[in-house]
Amino acid sequence: MLTSSERFDAAGAPRPCGVGVGLVLLPLALIAYFNGIFLAFTAMVRRSDSPQRGAEVSFVIAWLLQVGAVAYEGVRVGYFPLTSAGDYLLVLSWIVLTLYLLVALRWRITQASLILPPLAAVMAFVALLIPARRLVLPPAQQKGWLSFHVGISVLGMGALCLAFAMALIYLMQDRALKAKRAPRVMERLPSLATCDRIGYHAVLWGFPLLTIGIATGQIVLWARHGTLWMGGPKQIFPILAWAVLAVLLYARLVRGFRGRKSAYLTIAGFALGLLTVLGMTR
Amino acid sequence: MLVLVGLNHKSAPLAVREKLGFSEAELPLAVERLVTGDPVEEGIIVSTCNRVEVVARAKDRHAAAAAVKEFLAREHGVSLDEVDKFTYELEGSEAVRHLFRVVSGLDSMVLGEPQILGQVKRAYEVAREAGATGAVLDRLLQQGLAAAKRVRTETGISRHAVSIAFAAVELAKKIFGDLGGRSALLLGAGKMTELAARHLVSNGVSRIVVANRTYSRAAALAERFAGEAVNWDEGFAFLERVDIVVTGTAAAEPVLTKAIVQKAARARRSGPLFLIDIAVPRDVAPDVNDLDNVYLYDIDDLQGVVDSNIEERRRQAGLAAAMIEGEVASFARWRQSLDLAPTITALRDRLHGIGKAEIERFRRRLGTLSTDQRQAVEDLTRAVVQKILHNPIRHLKGCATEGSGSDVAGLYRRIFDIPDDLTPAPDGSEPAAASASPEAPGAPGPGGRDD
Numbered sequence: 001m002l003t004s005s006e007r008f009d010a011a012g013a014p015r016p017c018g019v020g021v022g023l024v025l026l027p028l029a030l031i032a033y034f035n036g037i038f039l040a041f042t043a044m045v046r047r048s049d050s051p052q053r054g055a056e057v058s059f060v061i062a063w064l065l066q067v068g069a070v071a072y073e074g075v076r077v078g079y080f081p082l083t084s085a086g087d088y089l090l091v092l093s094w095i096v097l098t099l100y101l102l103v104a105l106r107w108r109i110t111q112a113s114l115i116l117p118p119l120a121a122v123m124a125f126v127a128l129l130i131p132a133r134r135l136v137l138p139p140a141q142q143k144g145w146l147s148f149h150v151g152i153s154v155l156g157m158g159a160l161c162l163a164f165a166m167a168l169i170y171l172m173q174d175r176a177l178k179a180k181r182a183p184r185v186m187e188r189l190p191s192l193a194t195c196d197r198i199g200y201h202a203v204l205w206g207f208p209l210l211t212i213g214i215a216t217g218q219i220v221l222w223a224r225h226g227t228l229w230m231g232g233p234k235q236i237f238p239i240l241a242w243a244v245l246a247v248l249l250y251a252r253l254v255r256g257f258r259g260r261k262s263a264y265l266t267i268a269g270f271a272l273g274l275l276t277v278l279g280m281t282r
Numbered sequence: 283m284l285v286l287v288g289l290n291h292k293s294a295p296l297a298v299r300e301k302l303g304f305s306e307a308e309l310p311l312a313v314e315r316l317v318t319g320d321p322v323e324e325g326i327i328v329s330t331c332n333r334v335e336v337v338a339r340a341k342d343r344h345a346a347a348a349a350v351k352e353f354l355a356r357e358h359g360v361s362l363d364e365v366d367k368f369t370y371e372l373e374g375s376e377a378v379r380h381l382f383r384v385v386s387g388l389d390s391m392v393l394g395e396p397q398i399l400g401q402v403k404r405a406y407e408v409a410r411e412a413g414a415t416g417a418v419l420d421r422l423l424q425q426g427l428a429a430a431k432r433v434r435t436e437t438g439i440s441r442h443a444v445s446i447a448f449a450a451v452e453l454a455k456k457i458f459g460d461l462g463g464r465s466a467l468l469l470g471a472g473k474m475t476e477l478a479a480r481h482l483v484s485n486g487v488s489r490i491v492v493a494n495r496t497y498s499r500a501a502a503l504a505e506r507f508a509g510e511a512v513n514w515d516e517g518f519a520f521l522e523r524v525d526i527v528v529t530g531t532a533a534a535e536p537v538l539t540k541a542i543v544q545k546a547a548r549a550r551r552s553g554p555l556f557l558i559d560i561a562v563p564r565d566v567a568p569d570v571n572d573l574d575n576v577y578l579y580d581i582d583d584l585q586g587v588v589d590s591n592i593e594e595r596r597r598q599a600g601l602a603a604a605m606i607e608g609e610v611a612s613f614a615r616w617r618q619s620l621d622l623a624p625t626i627t628a629l630r631d632r633l634h635g636i637g638k639a640e641i642e643r644f645r646r647r648l649g650t651l652s653t654d655q656r657q658a659v660e661d662l663t664r665a666v667v668q669k670i671l672h673n674p675i676r677h678l679k680g681c682a683t684e685g686s687g688s689d690v691a692g693l694y695r696r697i698f699d700i701p702d703d704l705t706p707a708p709d710g711s712e713p714a715a716a717s718a719s720p721e722a723p724g725a726p727g728p729g730g731r732d733d
Binding site for chain 1 (some may be wrong): 453455456457458460550551553554571574575577579583586587623
């Protein structure tokens with residue numbers, strides 16, 4: 001526990017401080033992540049079920065530790081910790097892991113073990129590393145538009161991560177089927193239809209969230225800076241990602257467009273979304 | 283002693299297998315006749331189109347094997363020489379191993395084929411209902427069936443399709459997931475397309491459209507699947523609507539060119555198209571596979587999938603064989619523990635007998651005792667004997683699990699002067715059940731059932 005002089009500066013506002021608090025929990029979570037990823041990799045190479053189960057247990061532990069890290073940080077600062085890039089990444093990482101556990105345990109898409117958890121682990125790791133630059137917010141702003149904007153955006157980005165993973169698996173299965181040589185690769189991959197369905201639903205949820213995220217972002221920008229355009233990756237990339245997803249959904253809903261090209265577009269949308277996150281950390 | 287006399291696709295040609303096989307209707311009576319004869323006490327007959335396996339238990343193994351062969355000859359009216367020529371004969375652990383391998387599909391013509399498990403299960407039910415099995419065969423079959431199930435779930439030996447039609451269905455599932463509600467177009471109404479369609483329908487494909495150059499044949503085939511027959515030219519329009527296309531025409535040139543499929547694929551709105559080309563020469567131009575969302579498998583591709591699946595099954599067979607070795611050993615241990623039962627019983631009887639005799643001898647010296655005192659002396663003696671026996675018996679049972687049970691039993695007999703002509707345990711009596719005096723030889727009744 002921090003003493004009160006560590007926790008507050010002279011003016012009594014919470015000290016600007018990074019995710020450093022998860023000092024114990026977060027590294028432990030990362031250890032669980034790496035253990036899980038290692039086991040998942042072993043399971044893939046040896047094509048055996050028991051390491052996969054071990055991997056899933058590790059990821060559940062990582063999930064719990066991360067809940068702990070977020071909760072601890074929340075208690076420490078007194079509100080849901082979503083005001084610094086580190087917070088954002090930590091929460092996003094946790095959402096990605098949650099979605100992974102959903103697809104792995106609910107639909108047995110074990111292949112996602114080598115996509116989503118590593119992605120989440122990298123995010124959590126970066127969250128641990130980046131310099132702590134928490135915004136010191138007046139309580140009025142801790143709730144309200146900013147929290148809403150960041151909350152919605154992080155959910156949208158989580159959905160996009162899931163869509164990305166499913167697009168990647170779709171492409172792997174597509175290649176295996178086209179190459180006609182690898183029933184053993186195919187065996188562990190879910191069917192194209194399953195990848196398509198889950199990926200599509202992820203985009204279907206992610207798109208409106210992203211839309212609302214961008215709109216509320218504009219409101220926040222206006223409220224704080226009196227302008228609607230500041231440029232910079234934080235503003236440009238979400239709009240690009242949004243445009244890619246718009247094209248994807250339009251083609252799908254109106255023209256029945258799906259398959260490999262859809263998967264490529266999904267990956268592009270995800271990549272642009274990720275650039276936004278990188279922009280935030282600058 | 284357990285013996286197994288059998289013939290399979292390796293040892294005997296089909297004509298012989300047909301002659302020596304038992305139909306399902308004959309089986310109950312046949313297995314009853316098998317155990318009515320003298321040496322055979324328990325028996326079971328597994329008869330499929332690829333094999334006949336007779337497992338029998340009798341006191342004497344030579345007599346048992348001969349009796350089973352005679353039985354086969356008598357049942358089918360063939361000469362004993364012929365039976366001899368085409369059958370193999372296994373005993374003890376060899377027989378157990380063979381049976382376990384058979385049930386697990388390791389001995390099947392198609393490695394790992396799962397049907398045999400059901401067939402053995404059925405054969406066991408028949409034998410049990412006919413009263414032909416006793417404790418040993420019950421245990422053998424139950425353990426064998428459980429082992430086969432374990433082999434099936436824990437190794438991939440039965441996992442992958444090893445026929446062209448099944449391979450096609452498996453691929454379709456990798457594309458569409460569930461095949462329920464999917465539709466298929468058959469181009470050509472030959473035997474092969476029909477076979478493929480049958481597999482698709484039994485896996486959930488709900489709508490079949492048949493197009494053939496001769497309409498009447500299309501109509502006949504469509505009727506079998508409650509499908510729809512269309513003229514040859516109309517068939518191509520369905521490319522835009524169905525999910526799966528099976529082609530099997532006798533055309534010399536590809537009937538589906540890249541241009542035709544591309545046009546259809548553009549107009550499609552319903553996801554991927556799976557083309558199964560089982561015609562030789564091919565009906566679909568190979569470059570169709572380059573199109574997005576179109577997956578083309580010709581007969582060679584499917585054969586390639588089948589070959590690699592067979593390869594995989596072979597790899598898994600090694601694993602399965604190791605699992606079966608474990609089961610064979612565990613069965614042997616169980617049998618050994620049965621063999622020890624009479625020794626244990628005799629040992630107990632001997633020492634308790636000494637105790638009783640000594641009480642008698644000392645009676646006079648002890649003088650008149652009250653009932654309570656007498657009881658106390660008897661209890662004391664029994665307790666001492668029990669304590670002395672405890673460790674040797676535990677040790678003997680331990681040796682049984684390690685496989686050296688009979689050696690140690692022999693040693694005990696010498697030490698405690700237990701006669702060697704001791705009745706061999708009637709097979710199948712549980713050690714616990716054999717706690718009375720050594721049982722009389724030939725105890726099992728005519729049905730071969732042990733109590």
